[in-house]
Amino acid sequence: xxxxxxxxxxxxxxxxxxxxxxxxxxxxxxxxxxxxxxxxxxxxxxxxxxxxxxxxxxxxxxxxxxxxxxxxxxxxxxxxxxxxxxxxxxxxxxxxxxxxxxxxxxxxxxxxxxxxxxxxxxxxxxxxxxxxxxxxxxxxxxxxxxxxxxxxxxxxxxxxxxxxxx
Amino acid sequence: xxxxxxxxxxxxxxxxxxxxxxxxxxxxxxxxxxxxxxxxxxxxxxxxxxxxxxxxxxxxxxxxxxxxxxxxxxxxxxxxxxxxxxxxxxxxxxxxxxxxxxxxxxxxxxxxxxxxxxxxxxxxxxxxxxxxxxxxxxxxxxxxxxxxxxxxxxxxxxxxxxxxxxxxxxxxxxxxxxxxxxxxxxxxxxxxxxxxxxxxxxxxxxxxxxxxxxxxxxxxxxxxxxxxxxxxxxxxxxxxxxxxxxxxxxxxxxxxxxxxxxxxxxxxxxxxxxxxxxxxxxxxxxxxxxxxxxxxxxxxxxxxxxxxxxxxxxxxxxxxxxxxxxxxxxxxxxxxxxxxxxxxxxxxxxxxxxxxxxxxxxxxxxxxxxxxxxxxxxxxxxxxxxxxxxxxxxxxxxxxxxxxxxxxxxxxxxxxxxxxxxxxxxxxxxxxxxxxxxxxxxxxxxxxxxxxxxxxxxxxxxxxxxxxxxxxxxxxxxxxxxxxxxxxxxxxxxxxxxxxxxxxxxxxxxxxxxxxxxxxxxxxxxxxxxxxxxxxxxxxxxxxxxxxxxx
Numbered sequence: 001x002x003x004x005x006x007x008x009x010x011x012x013x014x015x016x017x018x019x020x021x022x023x024x025x026x027x028x029x030x031x032x033x034x035x036x037x038x039x040x041x042x043x044x045x046x047x048x049x050x051x052x053x054x055x056x057x058x059x060x061x062x063x064x065x066x067x068x069x070x071x072x073x074x075x076x077x078x079x080x081x082x083x084x085x086x087x088x089x090x091x092x093x094x095x096x097x098x099x100x101x102x103x104x105x106x107x108x109x110x111x112x113x114x115x116x117x118x119x120x121x122x123x124x125x126x127x128x129x130x131x132x133x134x135x136x137x138x139x140x141x142x143x144x145x146x147x148x149x150x151x152x153x154x155x156x157x158x159x160x161x162x163x164x165x166x
Numbered sequence: 167x168x169x170x171x172x173x174x175x176x177x178x179x180x181x182x183x184x185x186x187x188x189x190x191x192x193x194x195x196x197x198x199x200x201x202x203x204x205x206x207x208x209x210x211x212x213x214x215x216x217x218x219x220x221x222x223x224x225x226x227x228x229x230x231x232x233x234x235x236x237x238x239x240x241x242x243x244x245x246x247x248x249x250x251x252x253x254x255x256x257x258x259x260x261x262x263x264x265x266x267x268x269x270x271x272x273x274x275x276x277x278x279x280x281x282x283x284x285x286x287x288x289x290x291x292x293x294x295x296x297x298x299x300x301x302x303x304x305x306x307x308x309x310x311x312x313x314x315x316x317x318x319x320x321x322x323x324x325x326x327x328x329x330x331x332x333x334x335x336x337x338x339x340x341x342x343x344x345x346x347x348x349x350x351x352x353x354x355x356x357x358x359x360x361x362x363x364x365x366x367x368x369x370x371x372x373x374x375x376x377x378x379x380x381x382x383x384x385x386x387x388x389x390x391x392x393x394x395x396x397x398x399x400x401x402x403x404x405x406x407x408x409x410x411x412x413x414x415x416x417x418x419x420x421x422x423x424x425x426x427x428x429x430x431x432x433x434x435x436x437x438x439x440x441x442x443x444x445x446x447x448x449x450x451x452x453x454x455x456x457x458x459x460x461x462x463x464x465x466x467x468x469x470x471x472x473x474x475x476x477x478x479x480x481x482x483x484x485x486x487x488x489x490x491x492x493x494x495x496x497x498x499x500x501x502x503x504x505x506x507x508x509x510x511x512x513x514x515x516x517x518x519x520x521x522x523x524x525x526x527x528x529x530x531x532x533x534x535x536x537x538x539x540x541x542x543x544x545x546x547x548x549x550x551x552x553x554x555x556x557x558x559x560x561x562x563x564x565x566x567x568x569x570x571x572x573x574x575x576x577x578x579x580x581x582x583x584x585x586x587x588x589x590x591x592x593x594x595x596x597x598x599x600x601x602x603x604x605x606x607x608x609x610x611x612x613x614x615x616x617x618x619x620x621x622x623x624x625x626x627x628x629x630x631x632x633x634x635x636x637x638x639x640x641x642x643x644x645x646x647x648x649x650x651x652x653x654x655x656x657x658x659x660x661x662x663x664x665x666x667x668x669x670x671x672x673x674x675x676x677x678x679x680x681x682x683x684x685x686x687x688x689x690x691x692x693x694x695x696x697x698x699x700x701x702x703x704x705x706x707x708x709x710x711x712x713x714x715x716x717x
Contacts, residue, residue, distance in 0.1 A: 014327065063509050
């Protein structure tokens, strides 16, 4: 089962490497990972998407919690949460496919063309995992995707609940 | 010579303020001062370019604080940094204190990777201080540069690369705190040479903010067994007729052997121990069943199979104990688990009841609750059949060997030594058959007498560990029971023994080969002894050690 794990981390040299290293050393897969400093510059937030059954996720969380710099960690999957991911995609759009491309963009109001070059369009899209998947599938039918960059999922709990108080 | 390290009168009336607070010191002097403040009484290490400032500071500190011929911080030099790491481990295992090794950058530091990982796997508190190339040279493939914080990250409880000299003192103090608290483990502090040479002001008390770690630690330390948890435990235990304690290294690390024995004796519950838990129970006692697992005694394993209630205490259902978790203690209707590490609960085997917290206090609490609640299986004779069964198992499956063999049997050697030591000597081992024989045939009446590389299984552990233990327990006989192949891995440390004139006894059980490997090759590879036969080796161990004893 797909899981979204959020981690607050003391923002120190090597902290990210230790998290990633622990995952690979213990054989846990990382499907996506996003990380950046928070509004508190001393704290980074990681959002990690992984797959596993309850026992595996339980171990991942417990082993992560043993890392000295980890401040908080939670599996957001079981909580009411909001997730979003940014994707930037380049596709080939020739004159013959321009109408299809425009139609596809209309089906995805959150898609935005951020660069237009001869025969190539660069589009930005944000949405949750399923929405990103649908958008890319749809776009793939219009023209050939030649480059793709995804930010990895970021997620927070819905409402007033915050991880720092978990 | 080293005026800033000399104790000075208190500058203020604050009794908590360090006498040297506010003094200018170099980074290297701060390293040594923190070691002294942390109660370090011996340091193991090998010098080299990137750690020279710290070595110089140790020299000056010892010179300034010498009492007669006694140096406050003796620096013991091994043949190889791996030896230093295992000496620090032997010291830590035998004393319960943090062991310290100081090595140089690059090869000096990478040579300690094995003892550091070994300490992690067996939860041994170490602080390893490594020199590093100057901050500006990091990442330039400089001479004797290695990415130690990356390498060590995977095998330590924590690693620090000190790039901000102003954090050096707090980092060192925090390194000791992390090493000894919670589930103990090794902490590496990588210190670039320029940081060692930076002029700083000594604070005397600074520590790093470790909010996540300290909060989790406090939660475990403050955890108490409430009445409801105790009641659940005893309601289930009251149904049991064949309870068993399965004690691991956590009992030793947590200094919980006294509480464990009081609990076990108070209710008449037999005890099996893991390899790391040896010494948790007094092996000479009737209800002590010695070691369980792949190389354990048959009677310990049968008792584990026959029990109907298992109390795992500071143990972790390791694969050498619970090879097939589903079949381990399959007859137990109730599994209880006490530990300090949340990640060990339900990791291998799901338990019915668990408690996370200080082991000693938890066992004391359970004993007191049981007594108050009138739980008195001994008085009621609830375990009479179980005790008879234990006695019968120990008799029927007693450890034995070919006592009438013409050749000296290794077991006979250990039994004979045991008659002299009577479970009160420090025994270190290498890894392999001799290690298992020592585990099986020696008695251990107290914790911290049995020093062995349990989880990592590092050959070459025994001799340097015994050297370290000789500094921790000057009051006890220290013996390295070693194999001919294991001792060869750190044979150079024979010279360390003679150089420092240490009272370490070495017994090599020479079977001309990797005995444990041969045992497996016999069982699983049709007796093809690939690379494990050393019968062509021409070494004479006695002559070897004599060559290290200059007349």
